[in-house]
Amino acid sequence: MKADLKVLSKMKLTEPQIEDLYAFTRQHFVEHYDLQTELVDHLANDIETQWQKQPKLSFEDAKNKAFKKFGVFGFMDAIEQRQKTMNKRYRYYLWRELKQWFKLPQIIATITLFVLIYFALASSYVKLFSISLYVFVALWCMVKGFILHRKFIKRRKMTNKKWLLEELIFKQAGYVSFLFLLHLQNIFILNDSVKSVYGLLFMSLLFTVLMLINYISFEVIPNKAEELLKDTYPQFSM
Incomplete structure (x- = not known):
């Protein structure tokens, strides 16, 4: 995971926050590390974009807003698409x-x-x-x-x-x-x-x-x- 953290650390998120995003994806039934990394990258970019517009927005609020954009089924569509691809x-x-x-x-x-x-x-x-x-x-x-x-x-x-x-x-x-x-x-x-x-x-x-x-x-x-x-x-x- 350290190699991926180096890539993601170019963004404004700290390593603990990135780790939190990995844990967040696991909590939402994303089991495979390759999809976790892809989703973490997507969430992190979305959070950074939000912070550019709202610098005072908390990490948790930004994370929840980014997650809501996946719709009512959360990561399920992403999981299904990844399974089809693999x-x-x-x-x-x-x-x-x-x-x-x-x-x-x-x-x-x-x-x-x-x-x-x-x-x-x-x-x-x-x-x-x-x-x-x-x-x-x-x-x-x-x-x-x-x-x-x-x-x-x-x-x-x-x-x-x-x-x-x-x-x-x-x-x-x-x-x-x-x-x-x-x-x-x-x-x-x-x-x-x-x-x-x-x-x-x-x-x-x-x-x-x-x-x-x-x-x-x-x-x-x-x-x-x-x-x-x-x-x-x-x-x-x-």
């Missing part, structure tokens, strides 16, 4: 990593996976394959999810700050795995129309992409967390 950024990182698997040399592994899934679905052992894959993916997701959760808790204790994108990186994978397992159930109800060549090609492509997304969410993106967080938050440091 979700969009996470999807961008996910899409960027996925595209790499359709370029050399990763495309070789992608094609191999696609062919294996296709022949497995086309074989007479499709039920055994689907059950085995379902169990394997479920267990792997549970183990990786537990490891990522432990890592997230450890990181939180080290920094004592909560970053929205960091939370998405270490928790979003669980939602991706749920989507994968949900679609994987379709294998159990394959009928003759789905067993056509075009149906098998579609299913094979679908599960190839879903498996890649699952791997990227649980493995690739978390391993690049430091790089992605520094890219998003210049003030981020472990």
Whole structure:
């Protein structure tokens, strides 16, 4: 927080007053430090502007006036907008990593996976394959999810700050795995129309992409967390 205080200290607010603004945002249910800093910067600028017009206005009165400008829902709109922005950024990182698997040399592994899934679905052992894959993916997701959760808790204790994108990186994978397992159930109800060549090609492509997304969410993106967080938050440091 000291690095951010140096930036904000260029304004007329004192460090205790800036700390008070951080506490004020937390009291109004702003949990993530990146949004807290953005709101503190906004409130501080508004307070300074008020003081230019009313030098005798107290800090508390100026703070309350600045907060009222956010409307009856307070910081809720800002929180919602921030969540949308970070979700969009996470999807961008996910899409960027996925595209790499359709370029050399990763495309070789992608094609191999696609062919294996296709022949497995086309074989007479499709039920055994689907059950085995379902169990394997479920267990792997549970183990990786537990490891990522432990890592997230450890990181939180080290920094004592909560970053929205960091939370998405270490928790979003669980939602991706749920989507994968949900679609994987379709294998159990394959009928003759789905067993056509075009149906098998579609299913094979679908599960190839879903498996890649699952791997990227649980493995690739978390391993690049430091790089992605520094890219998003210049003030981020472990």
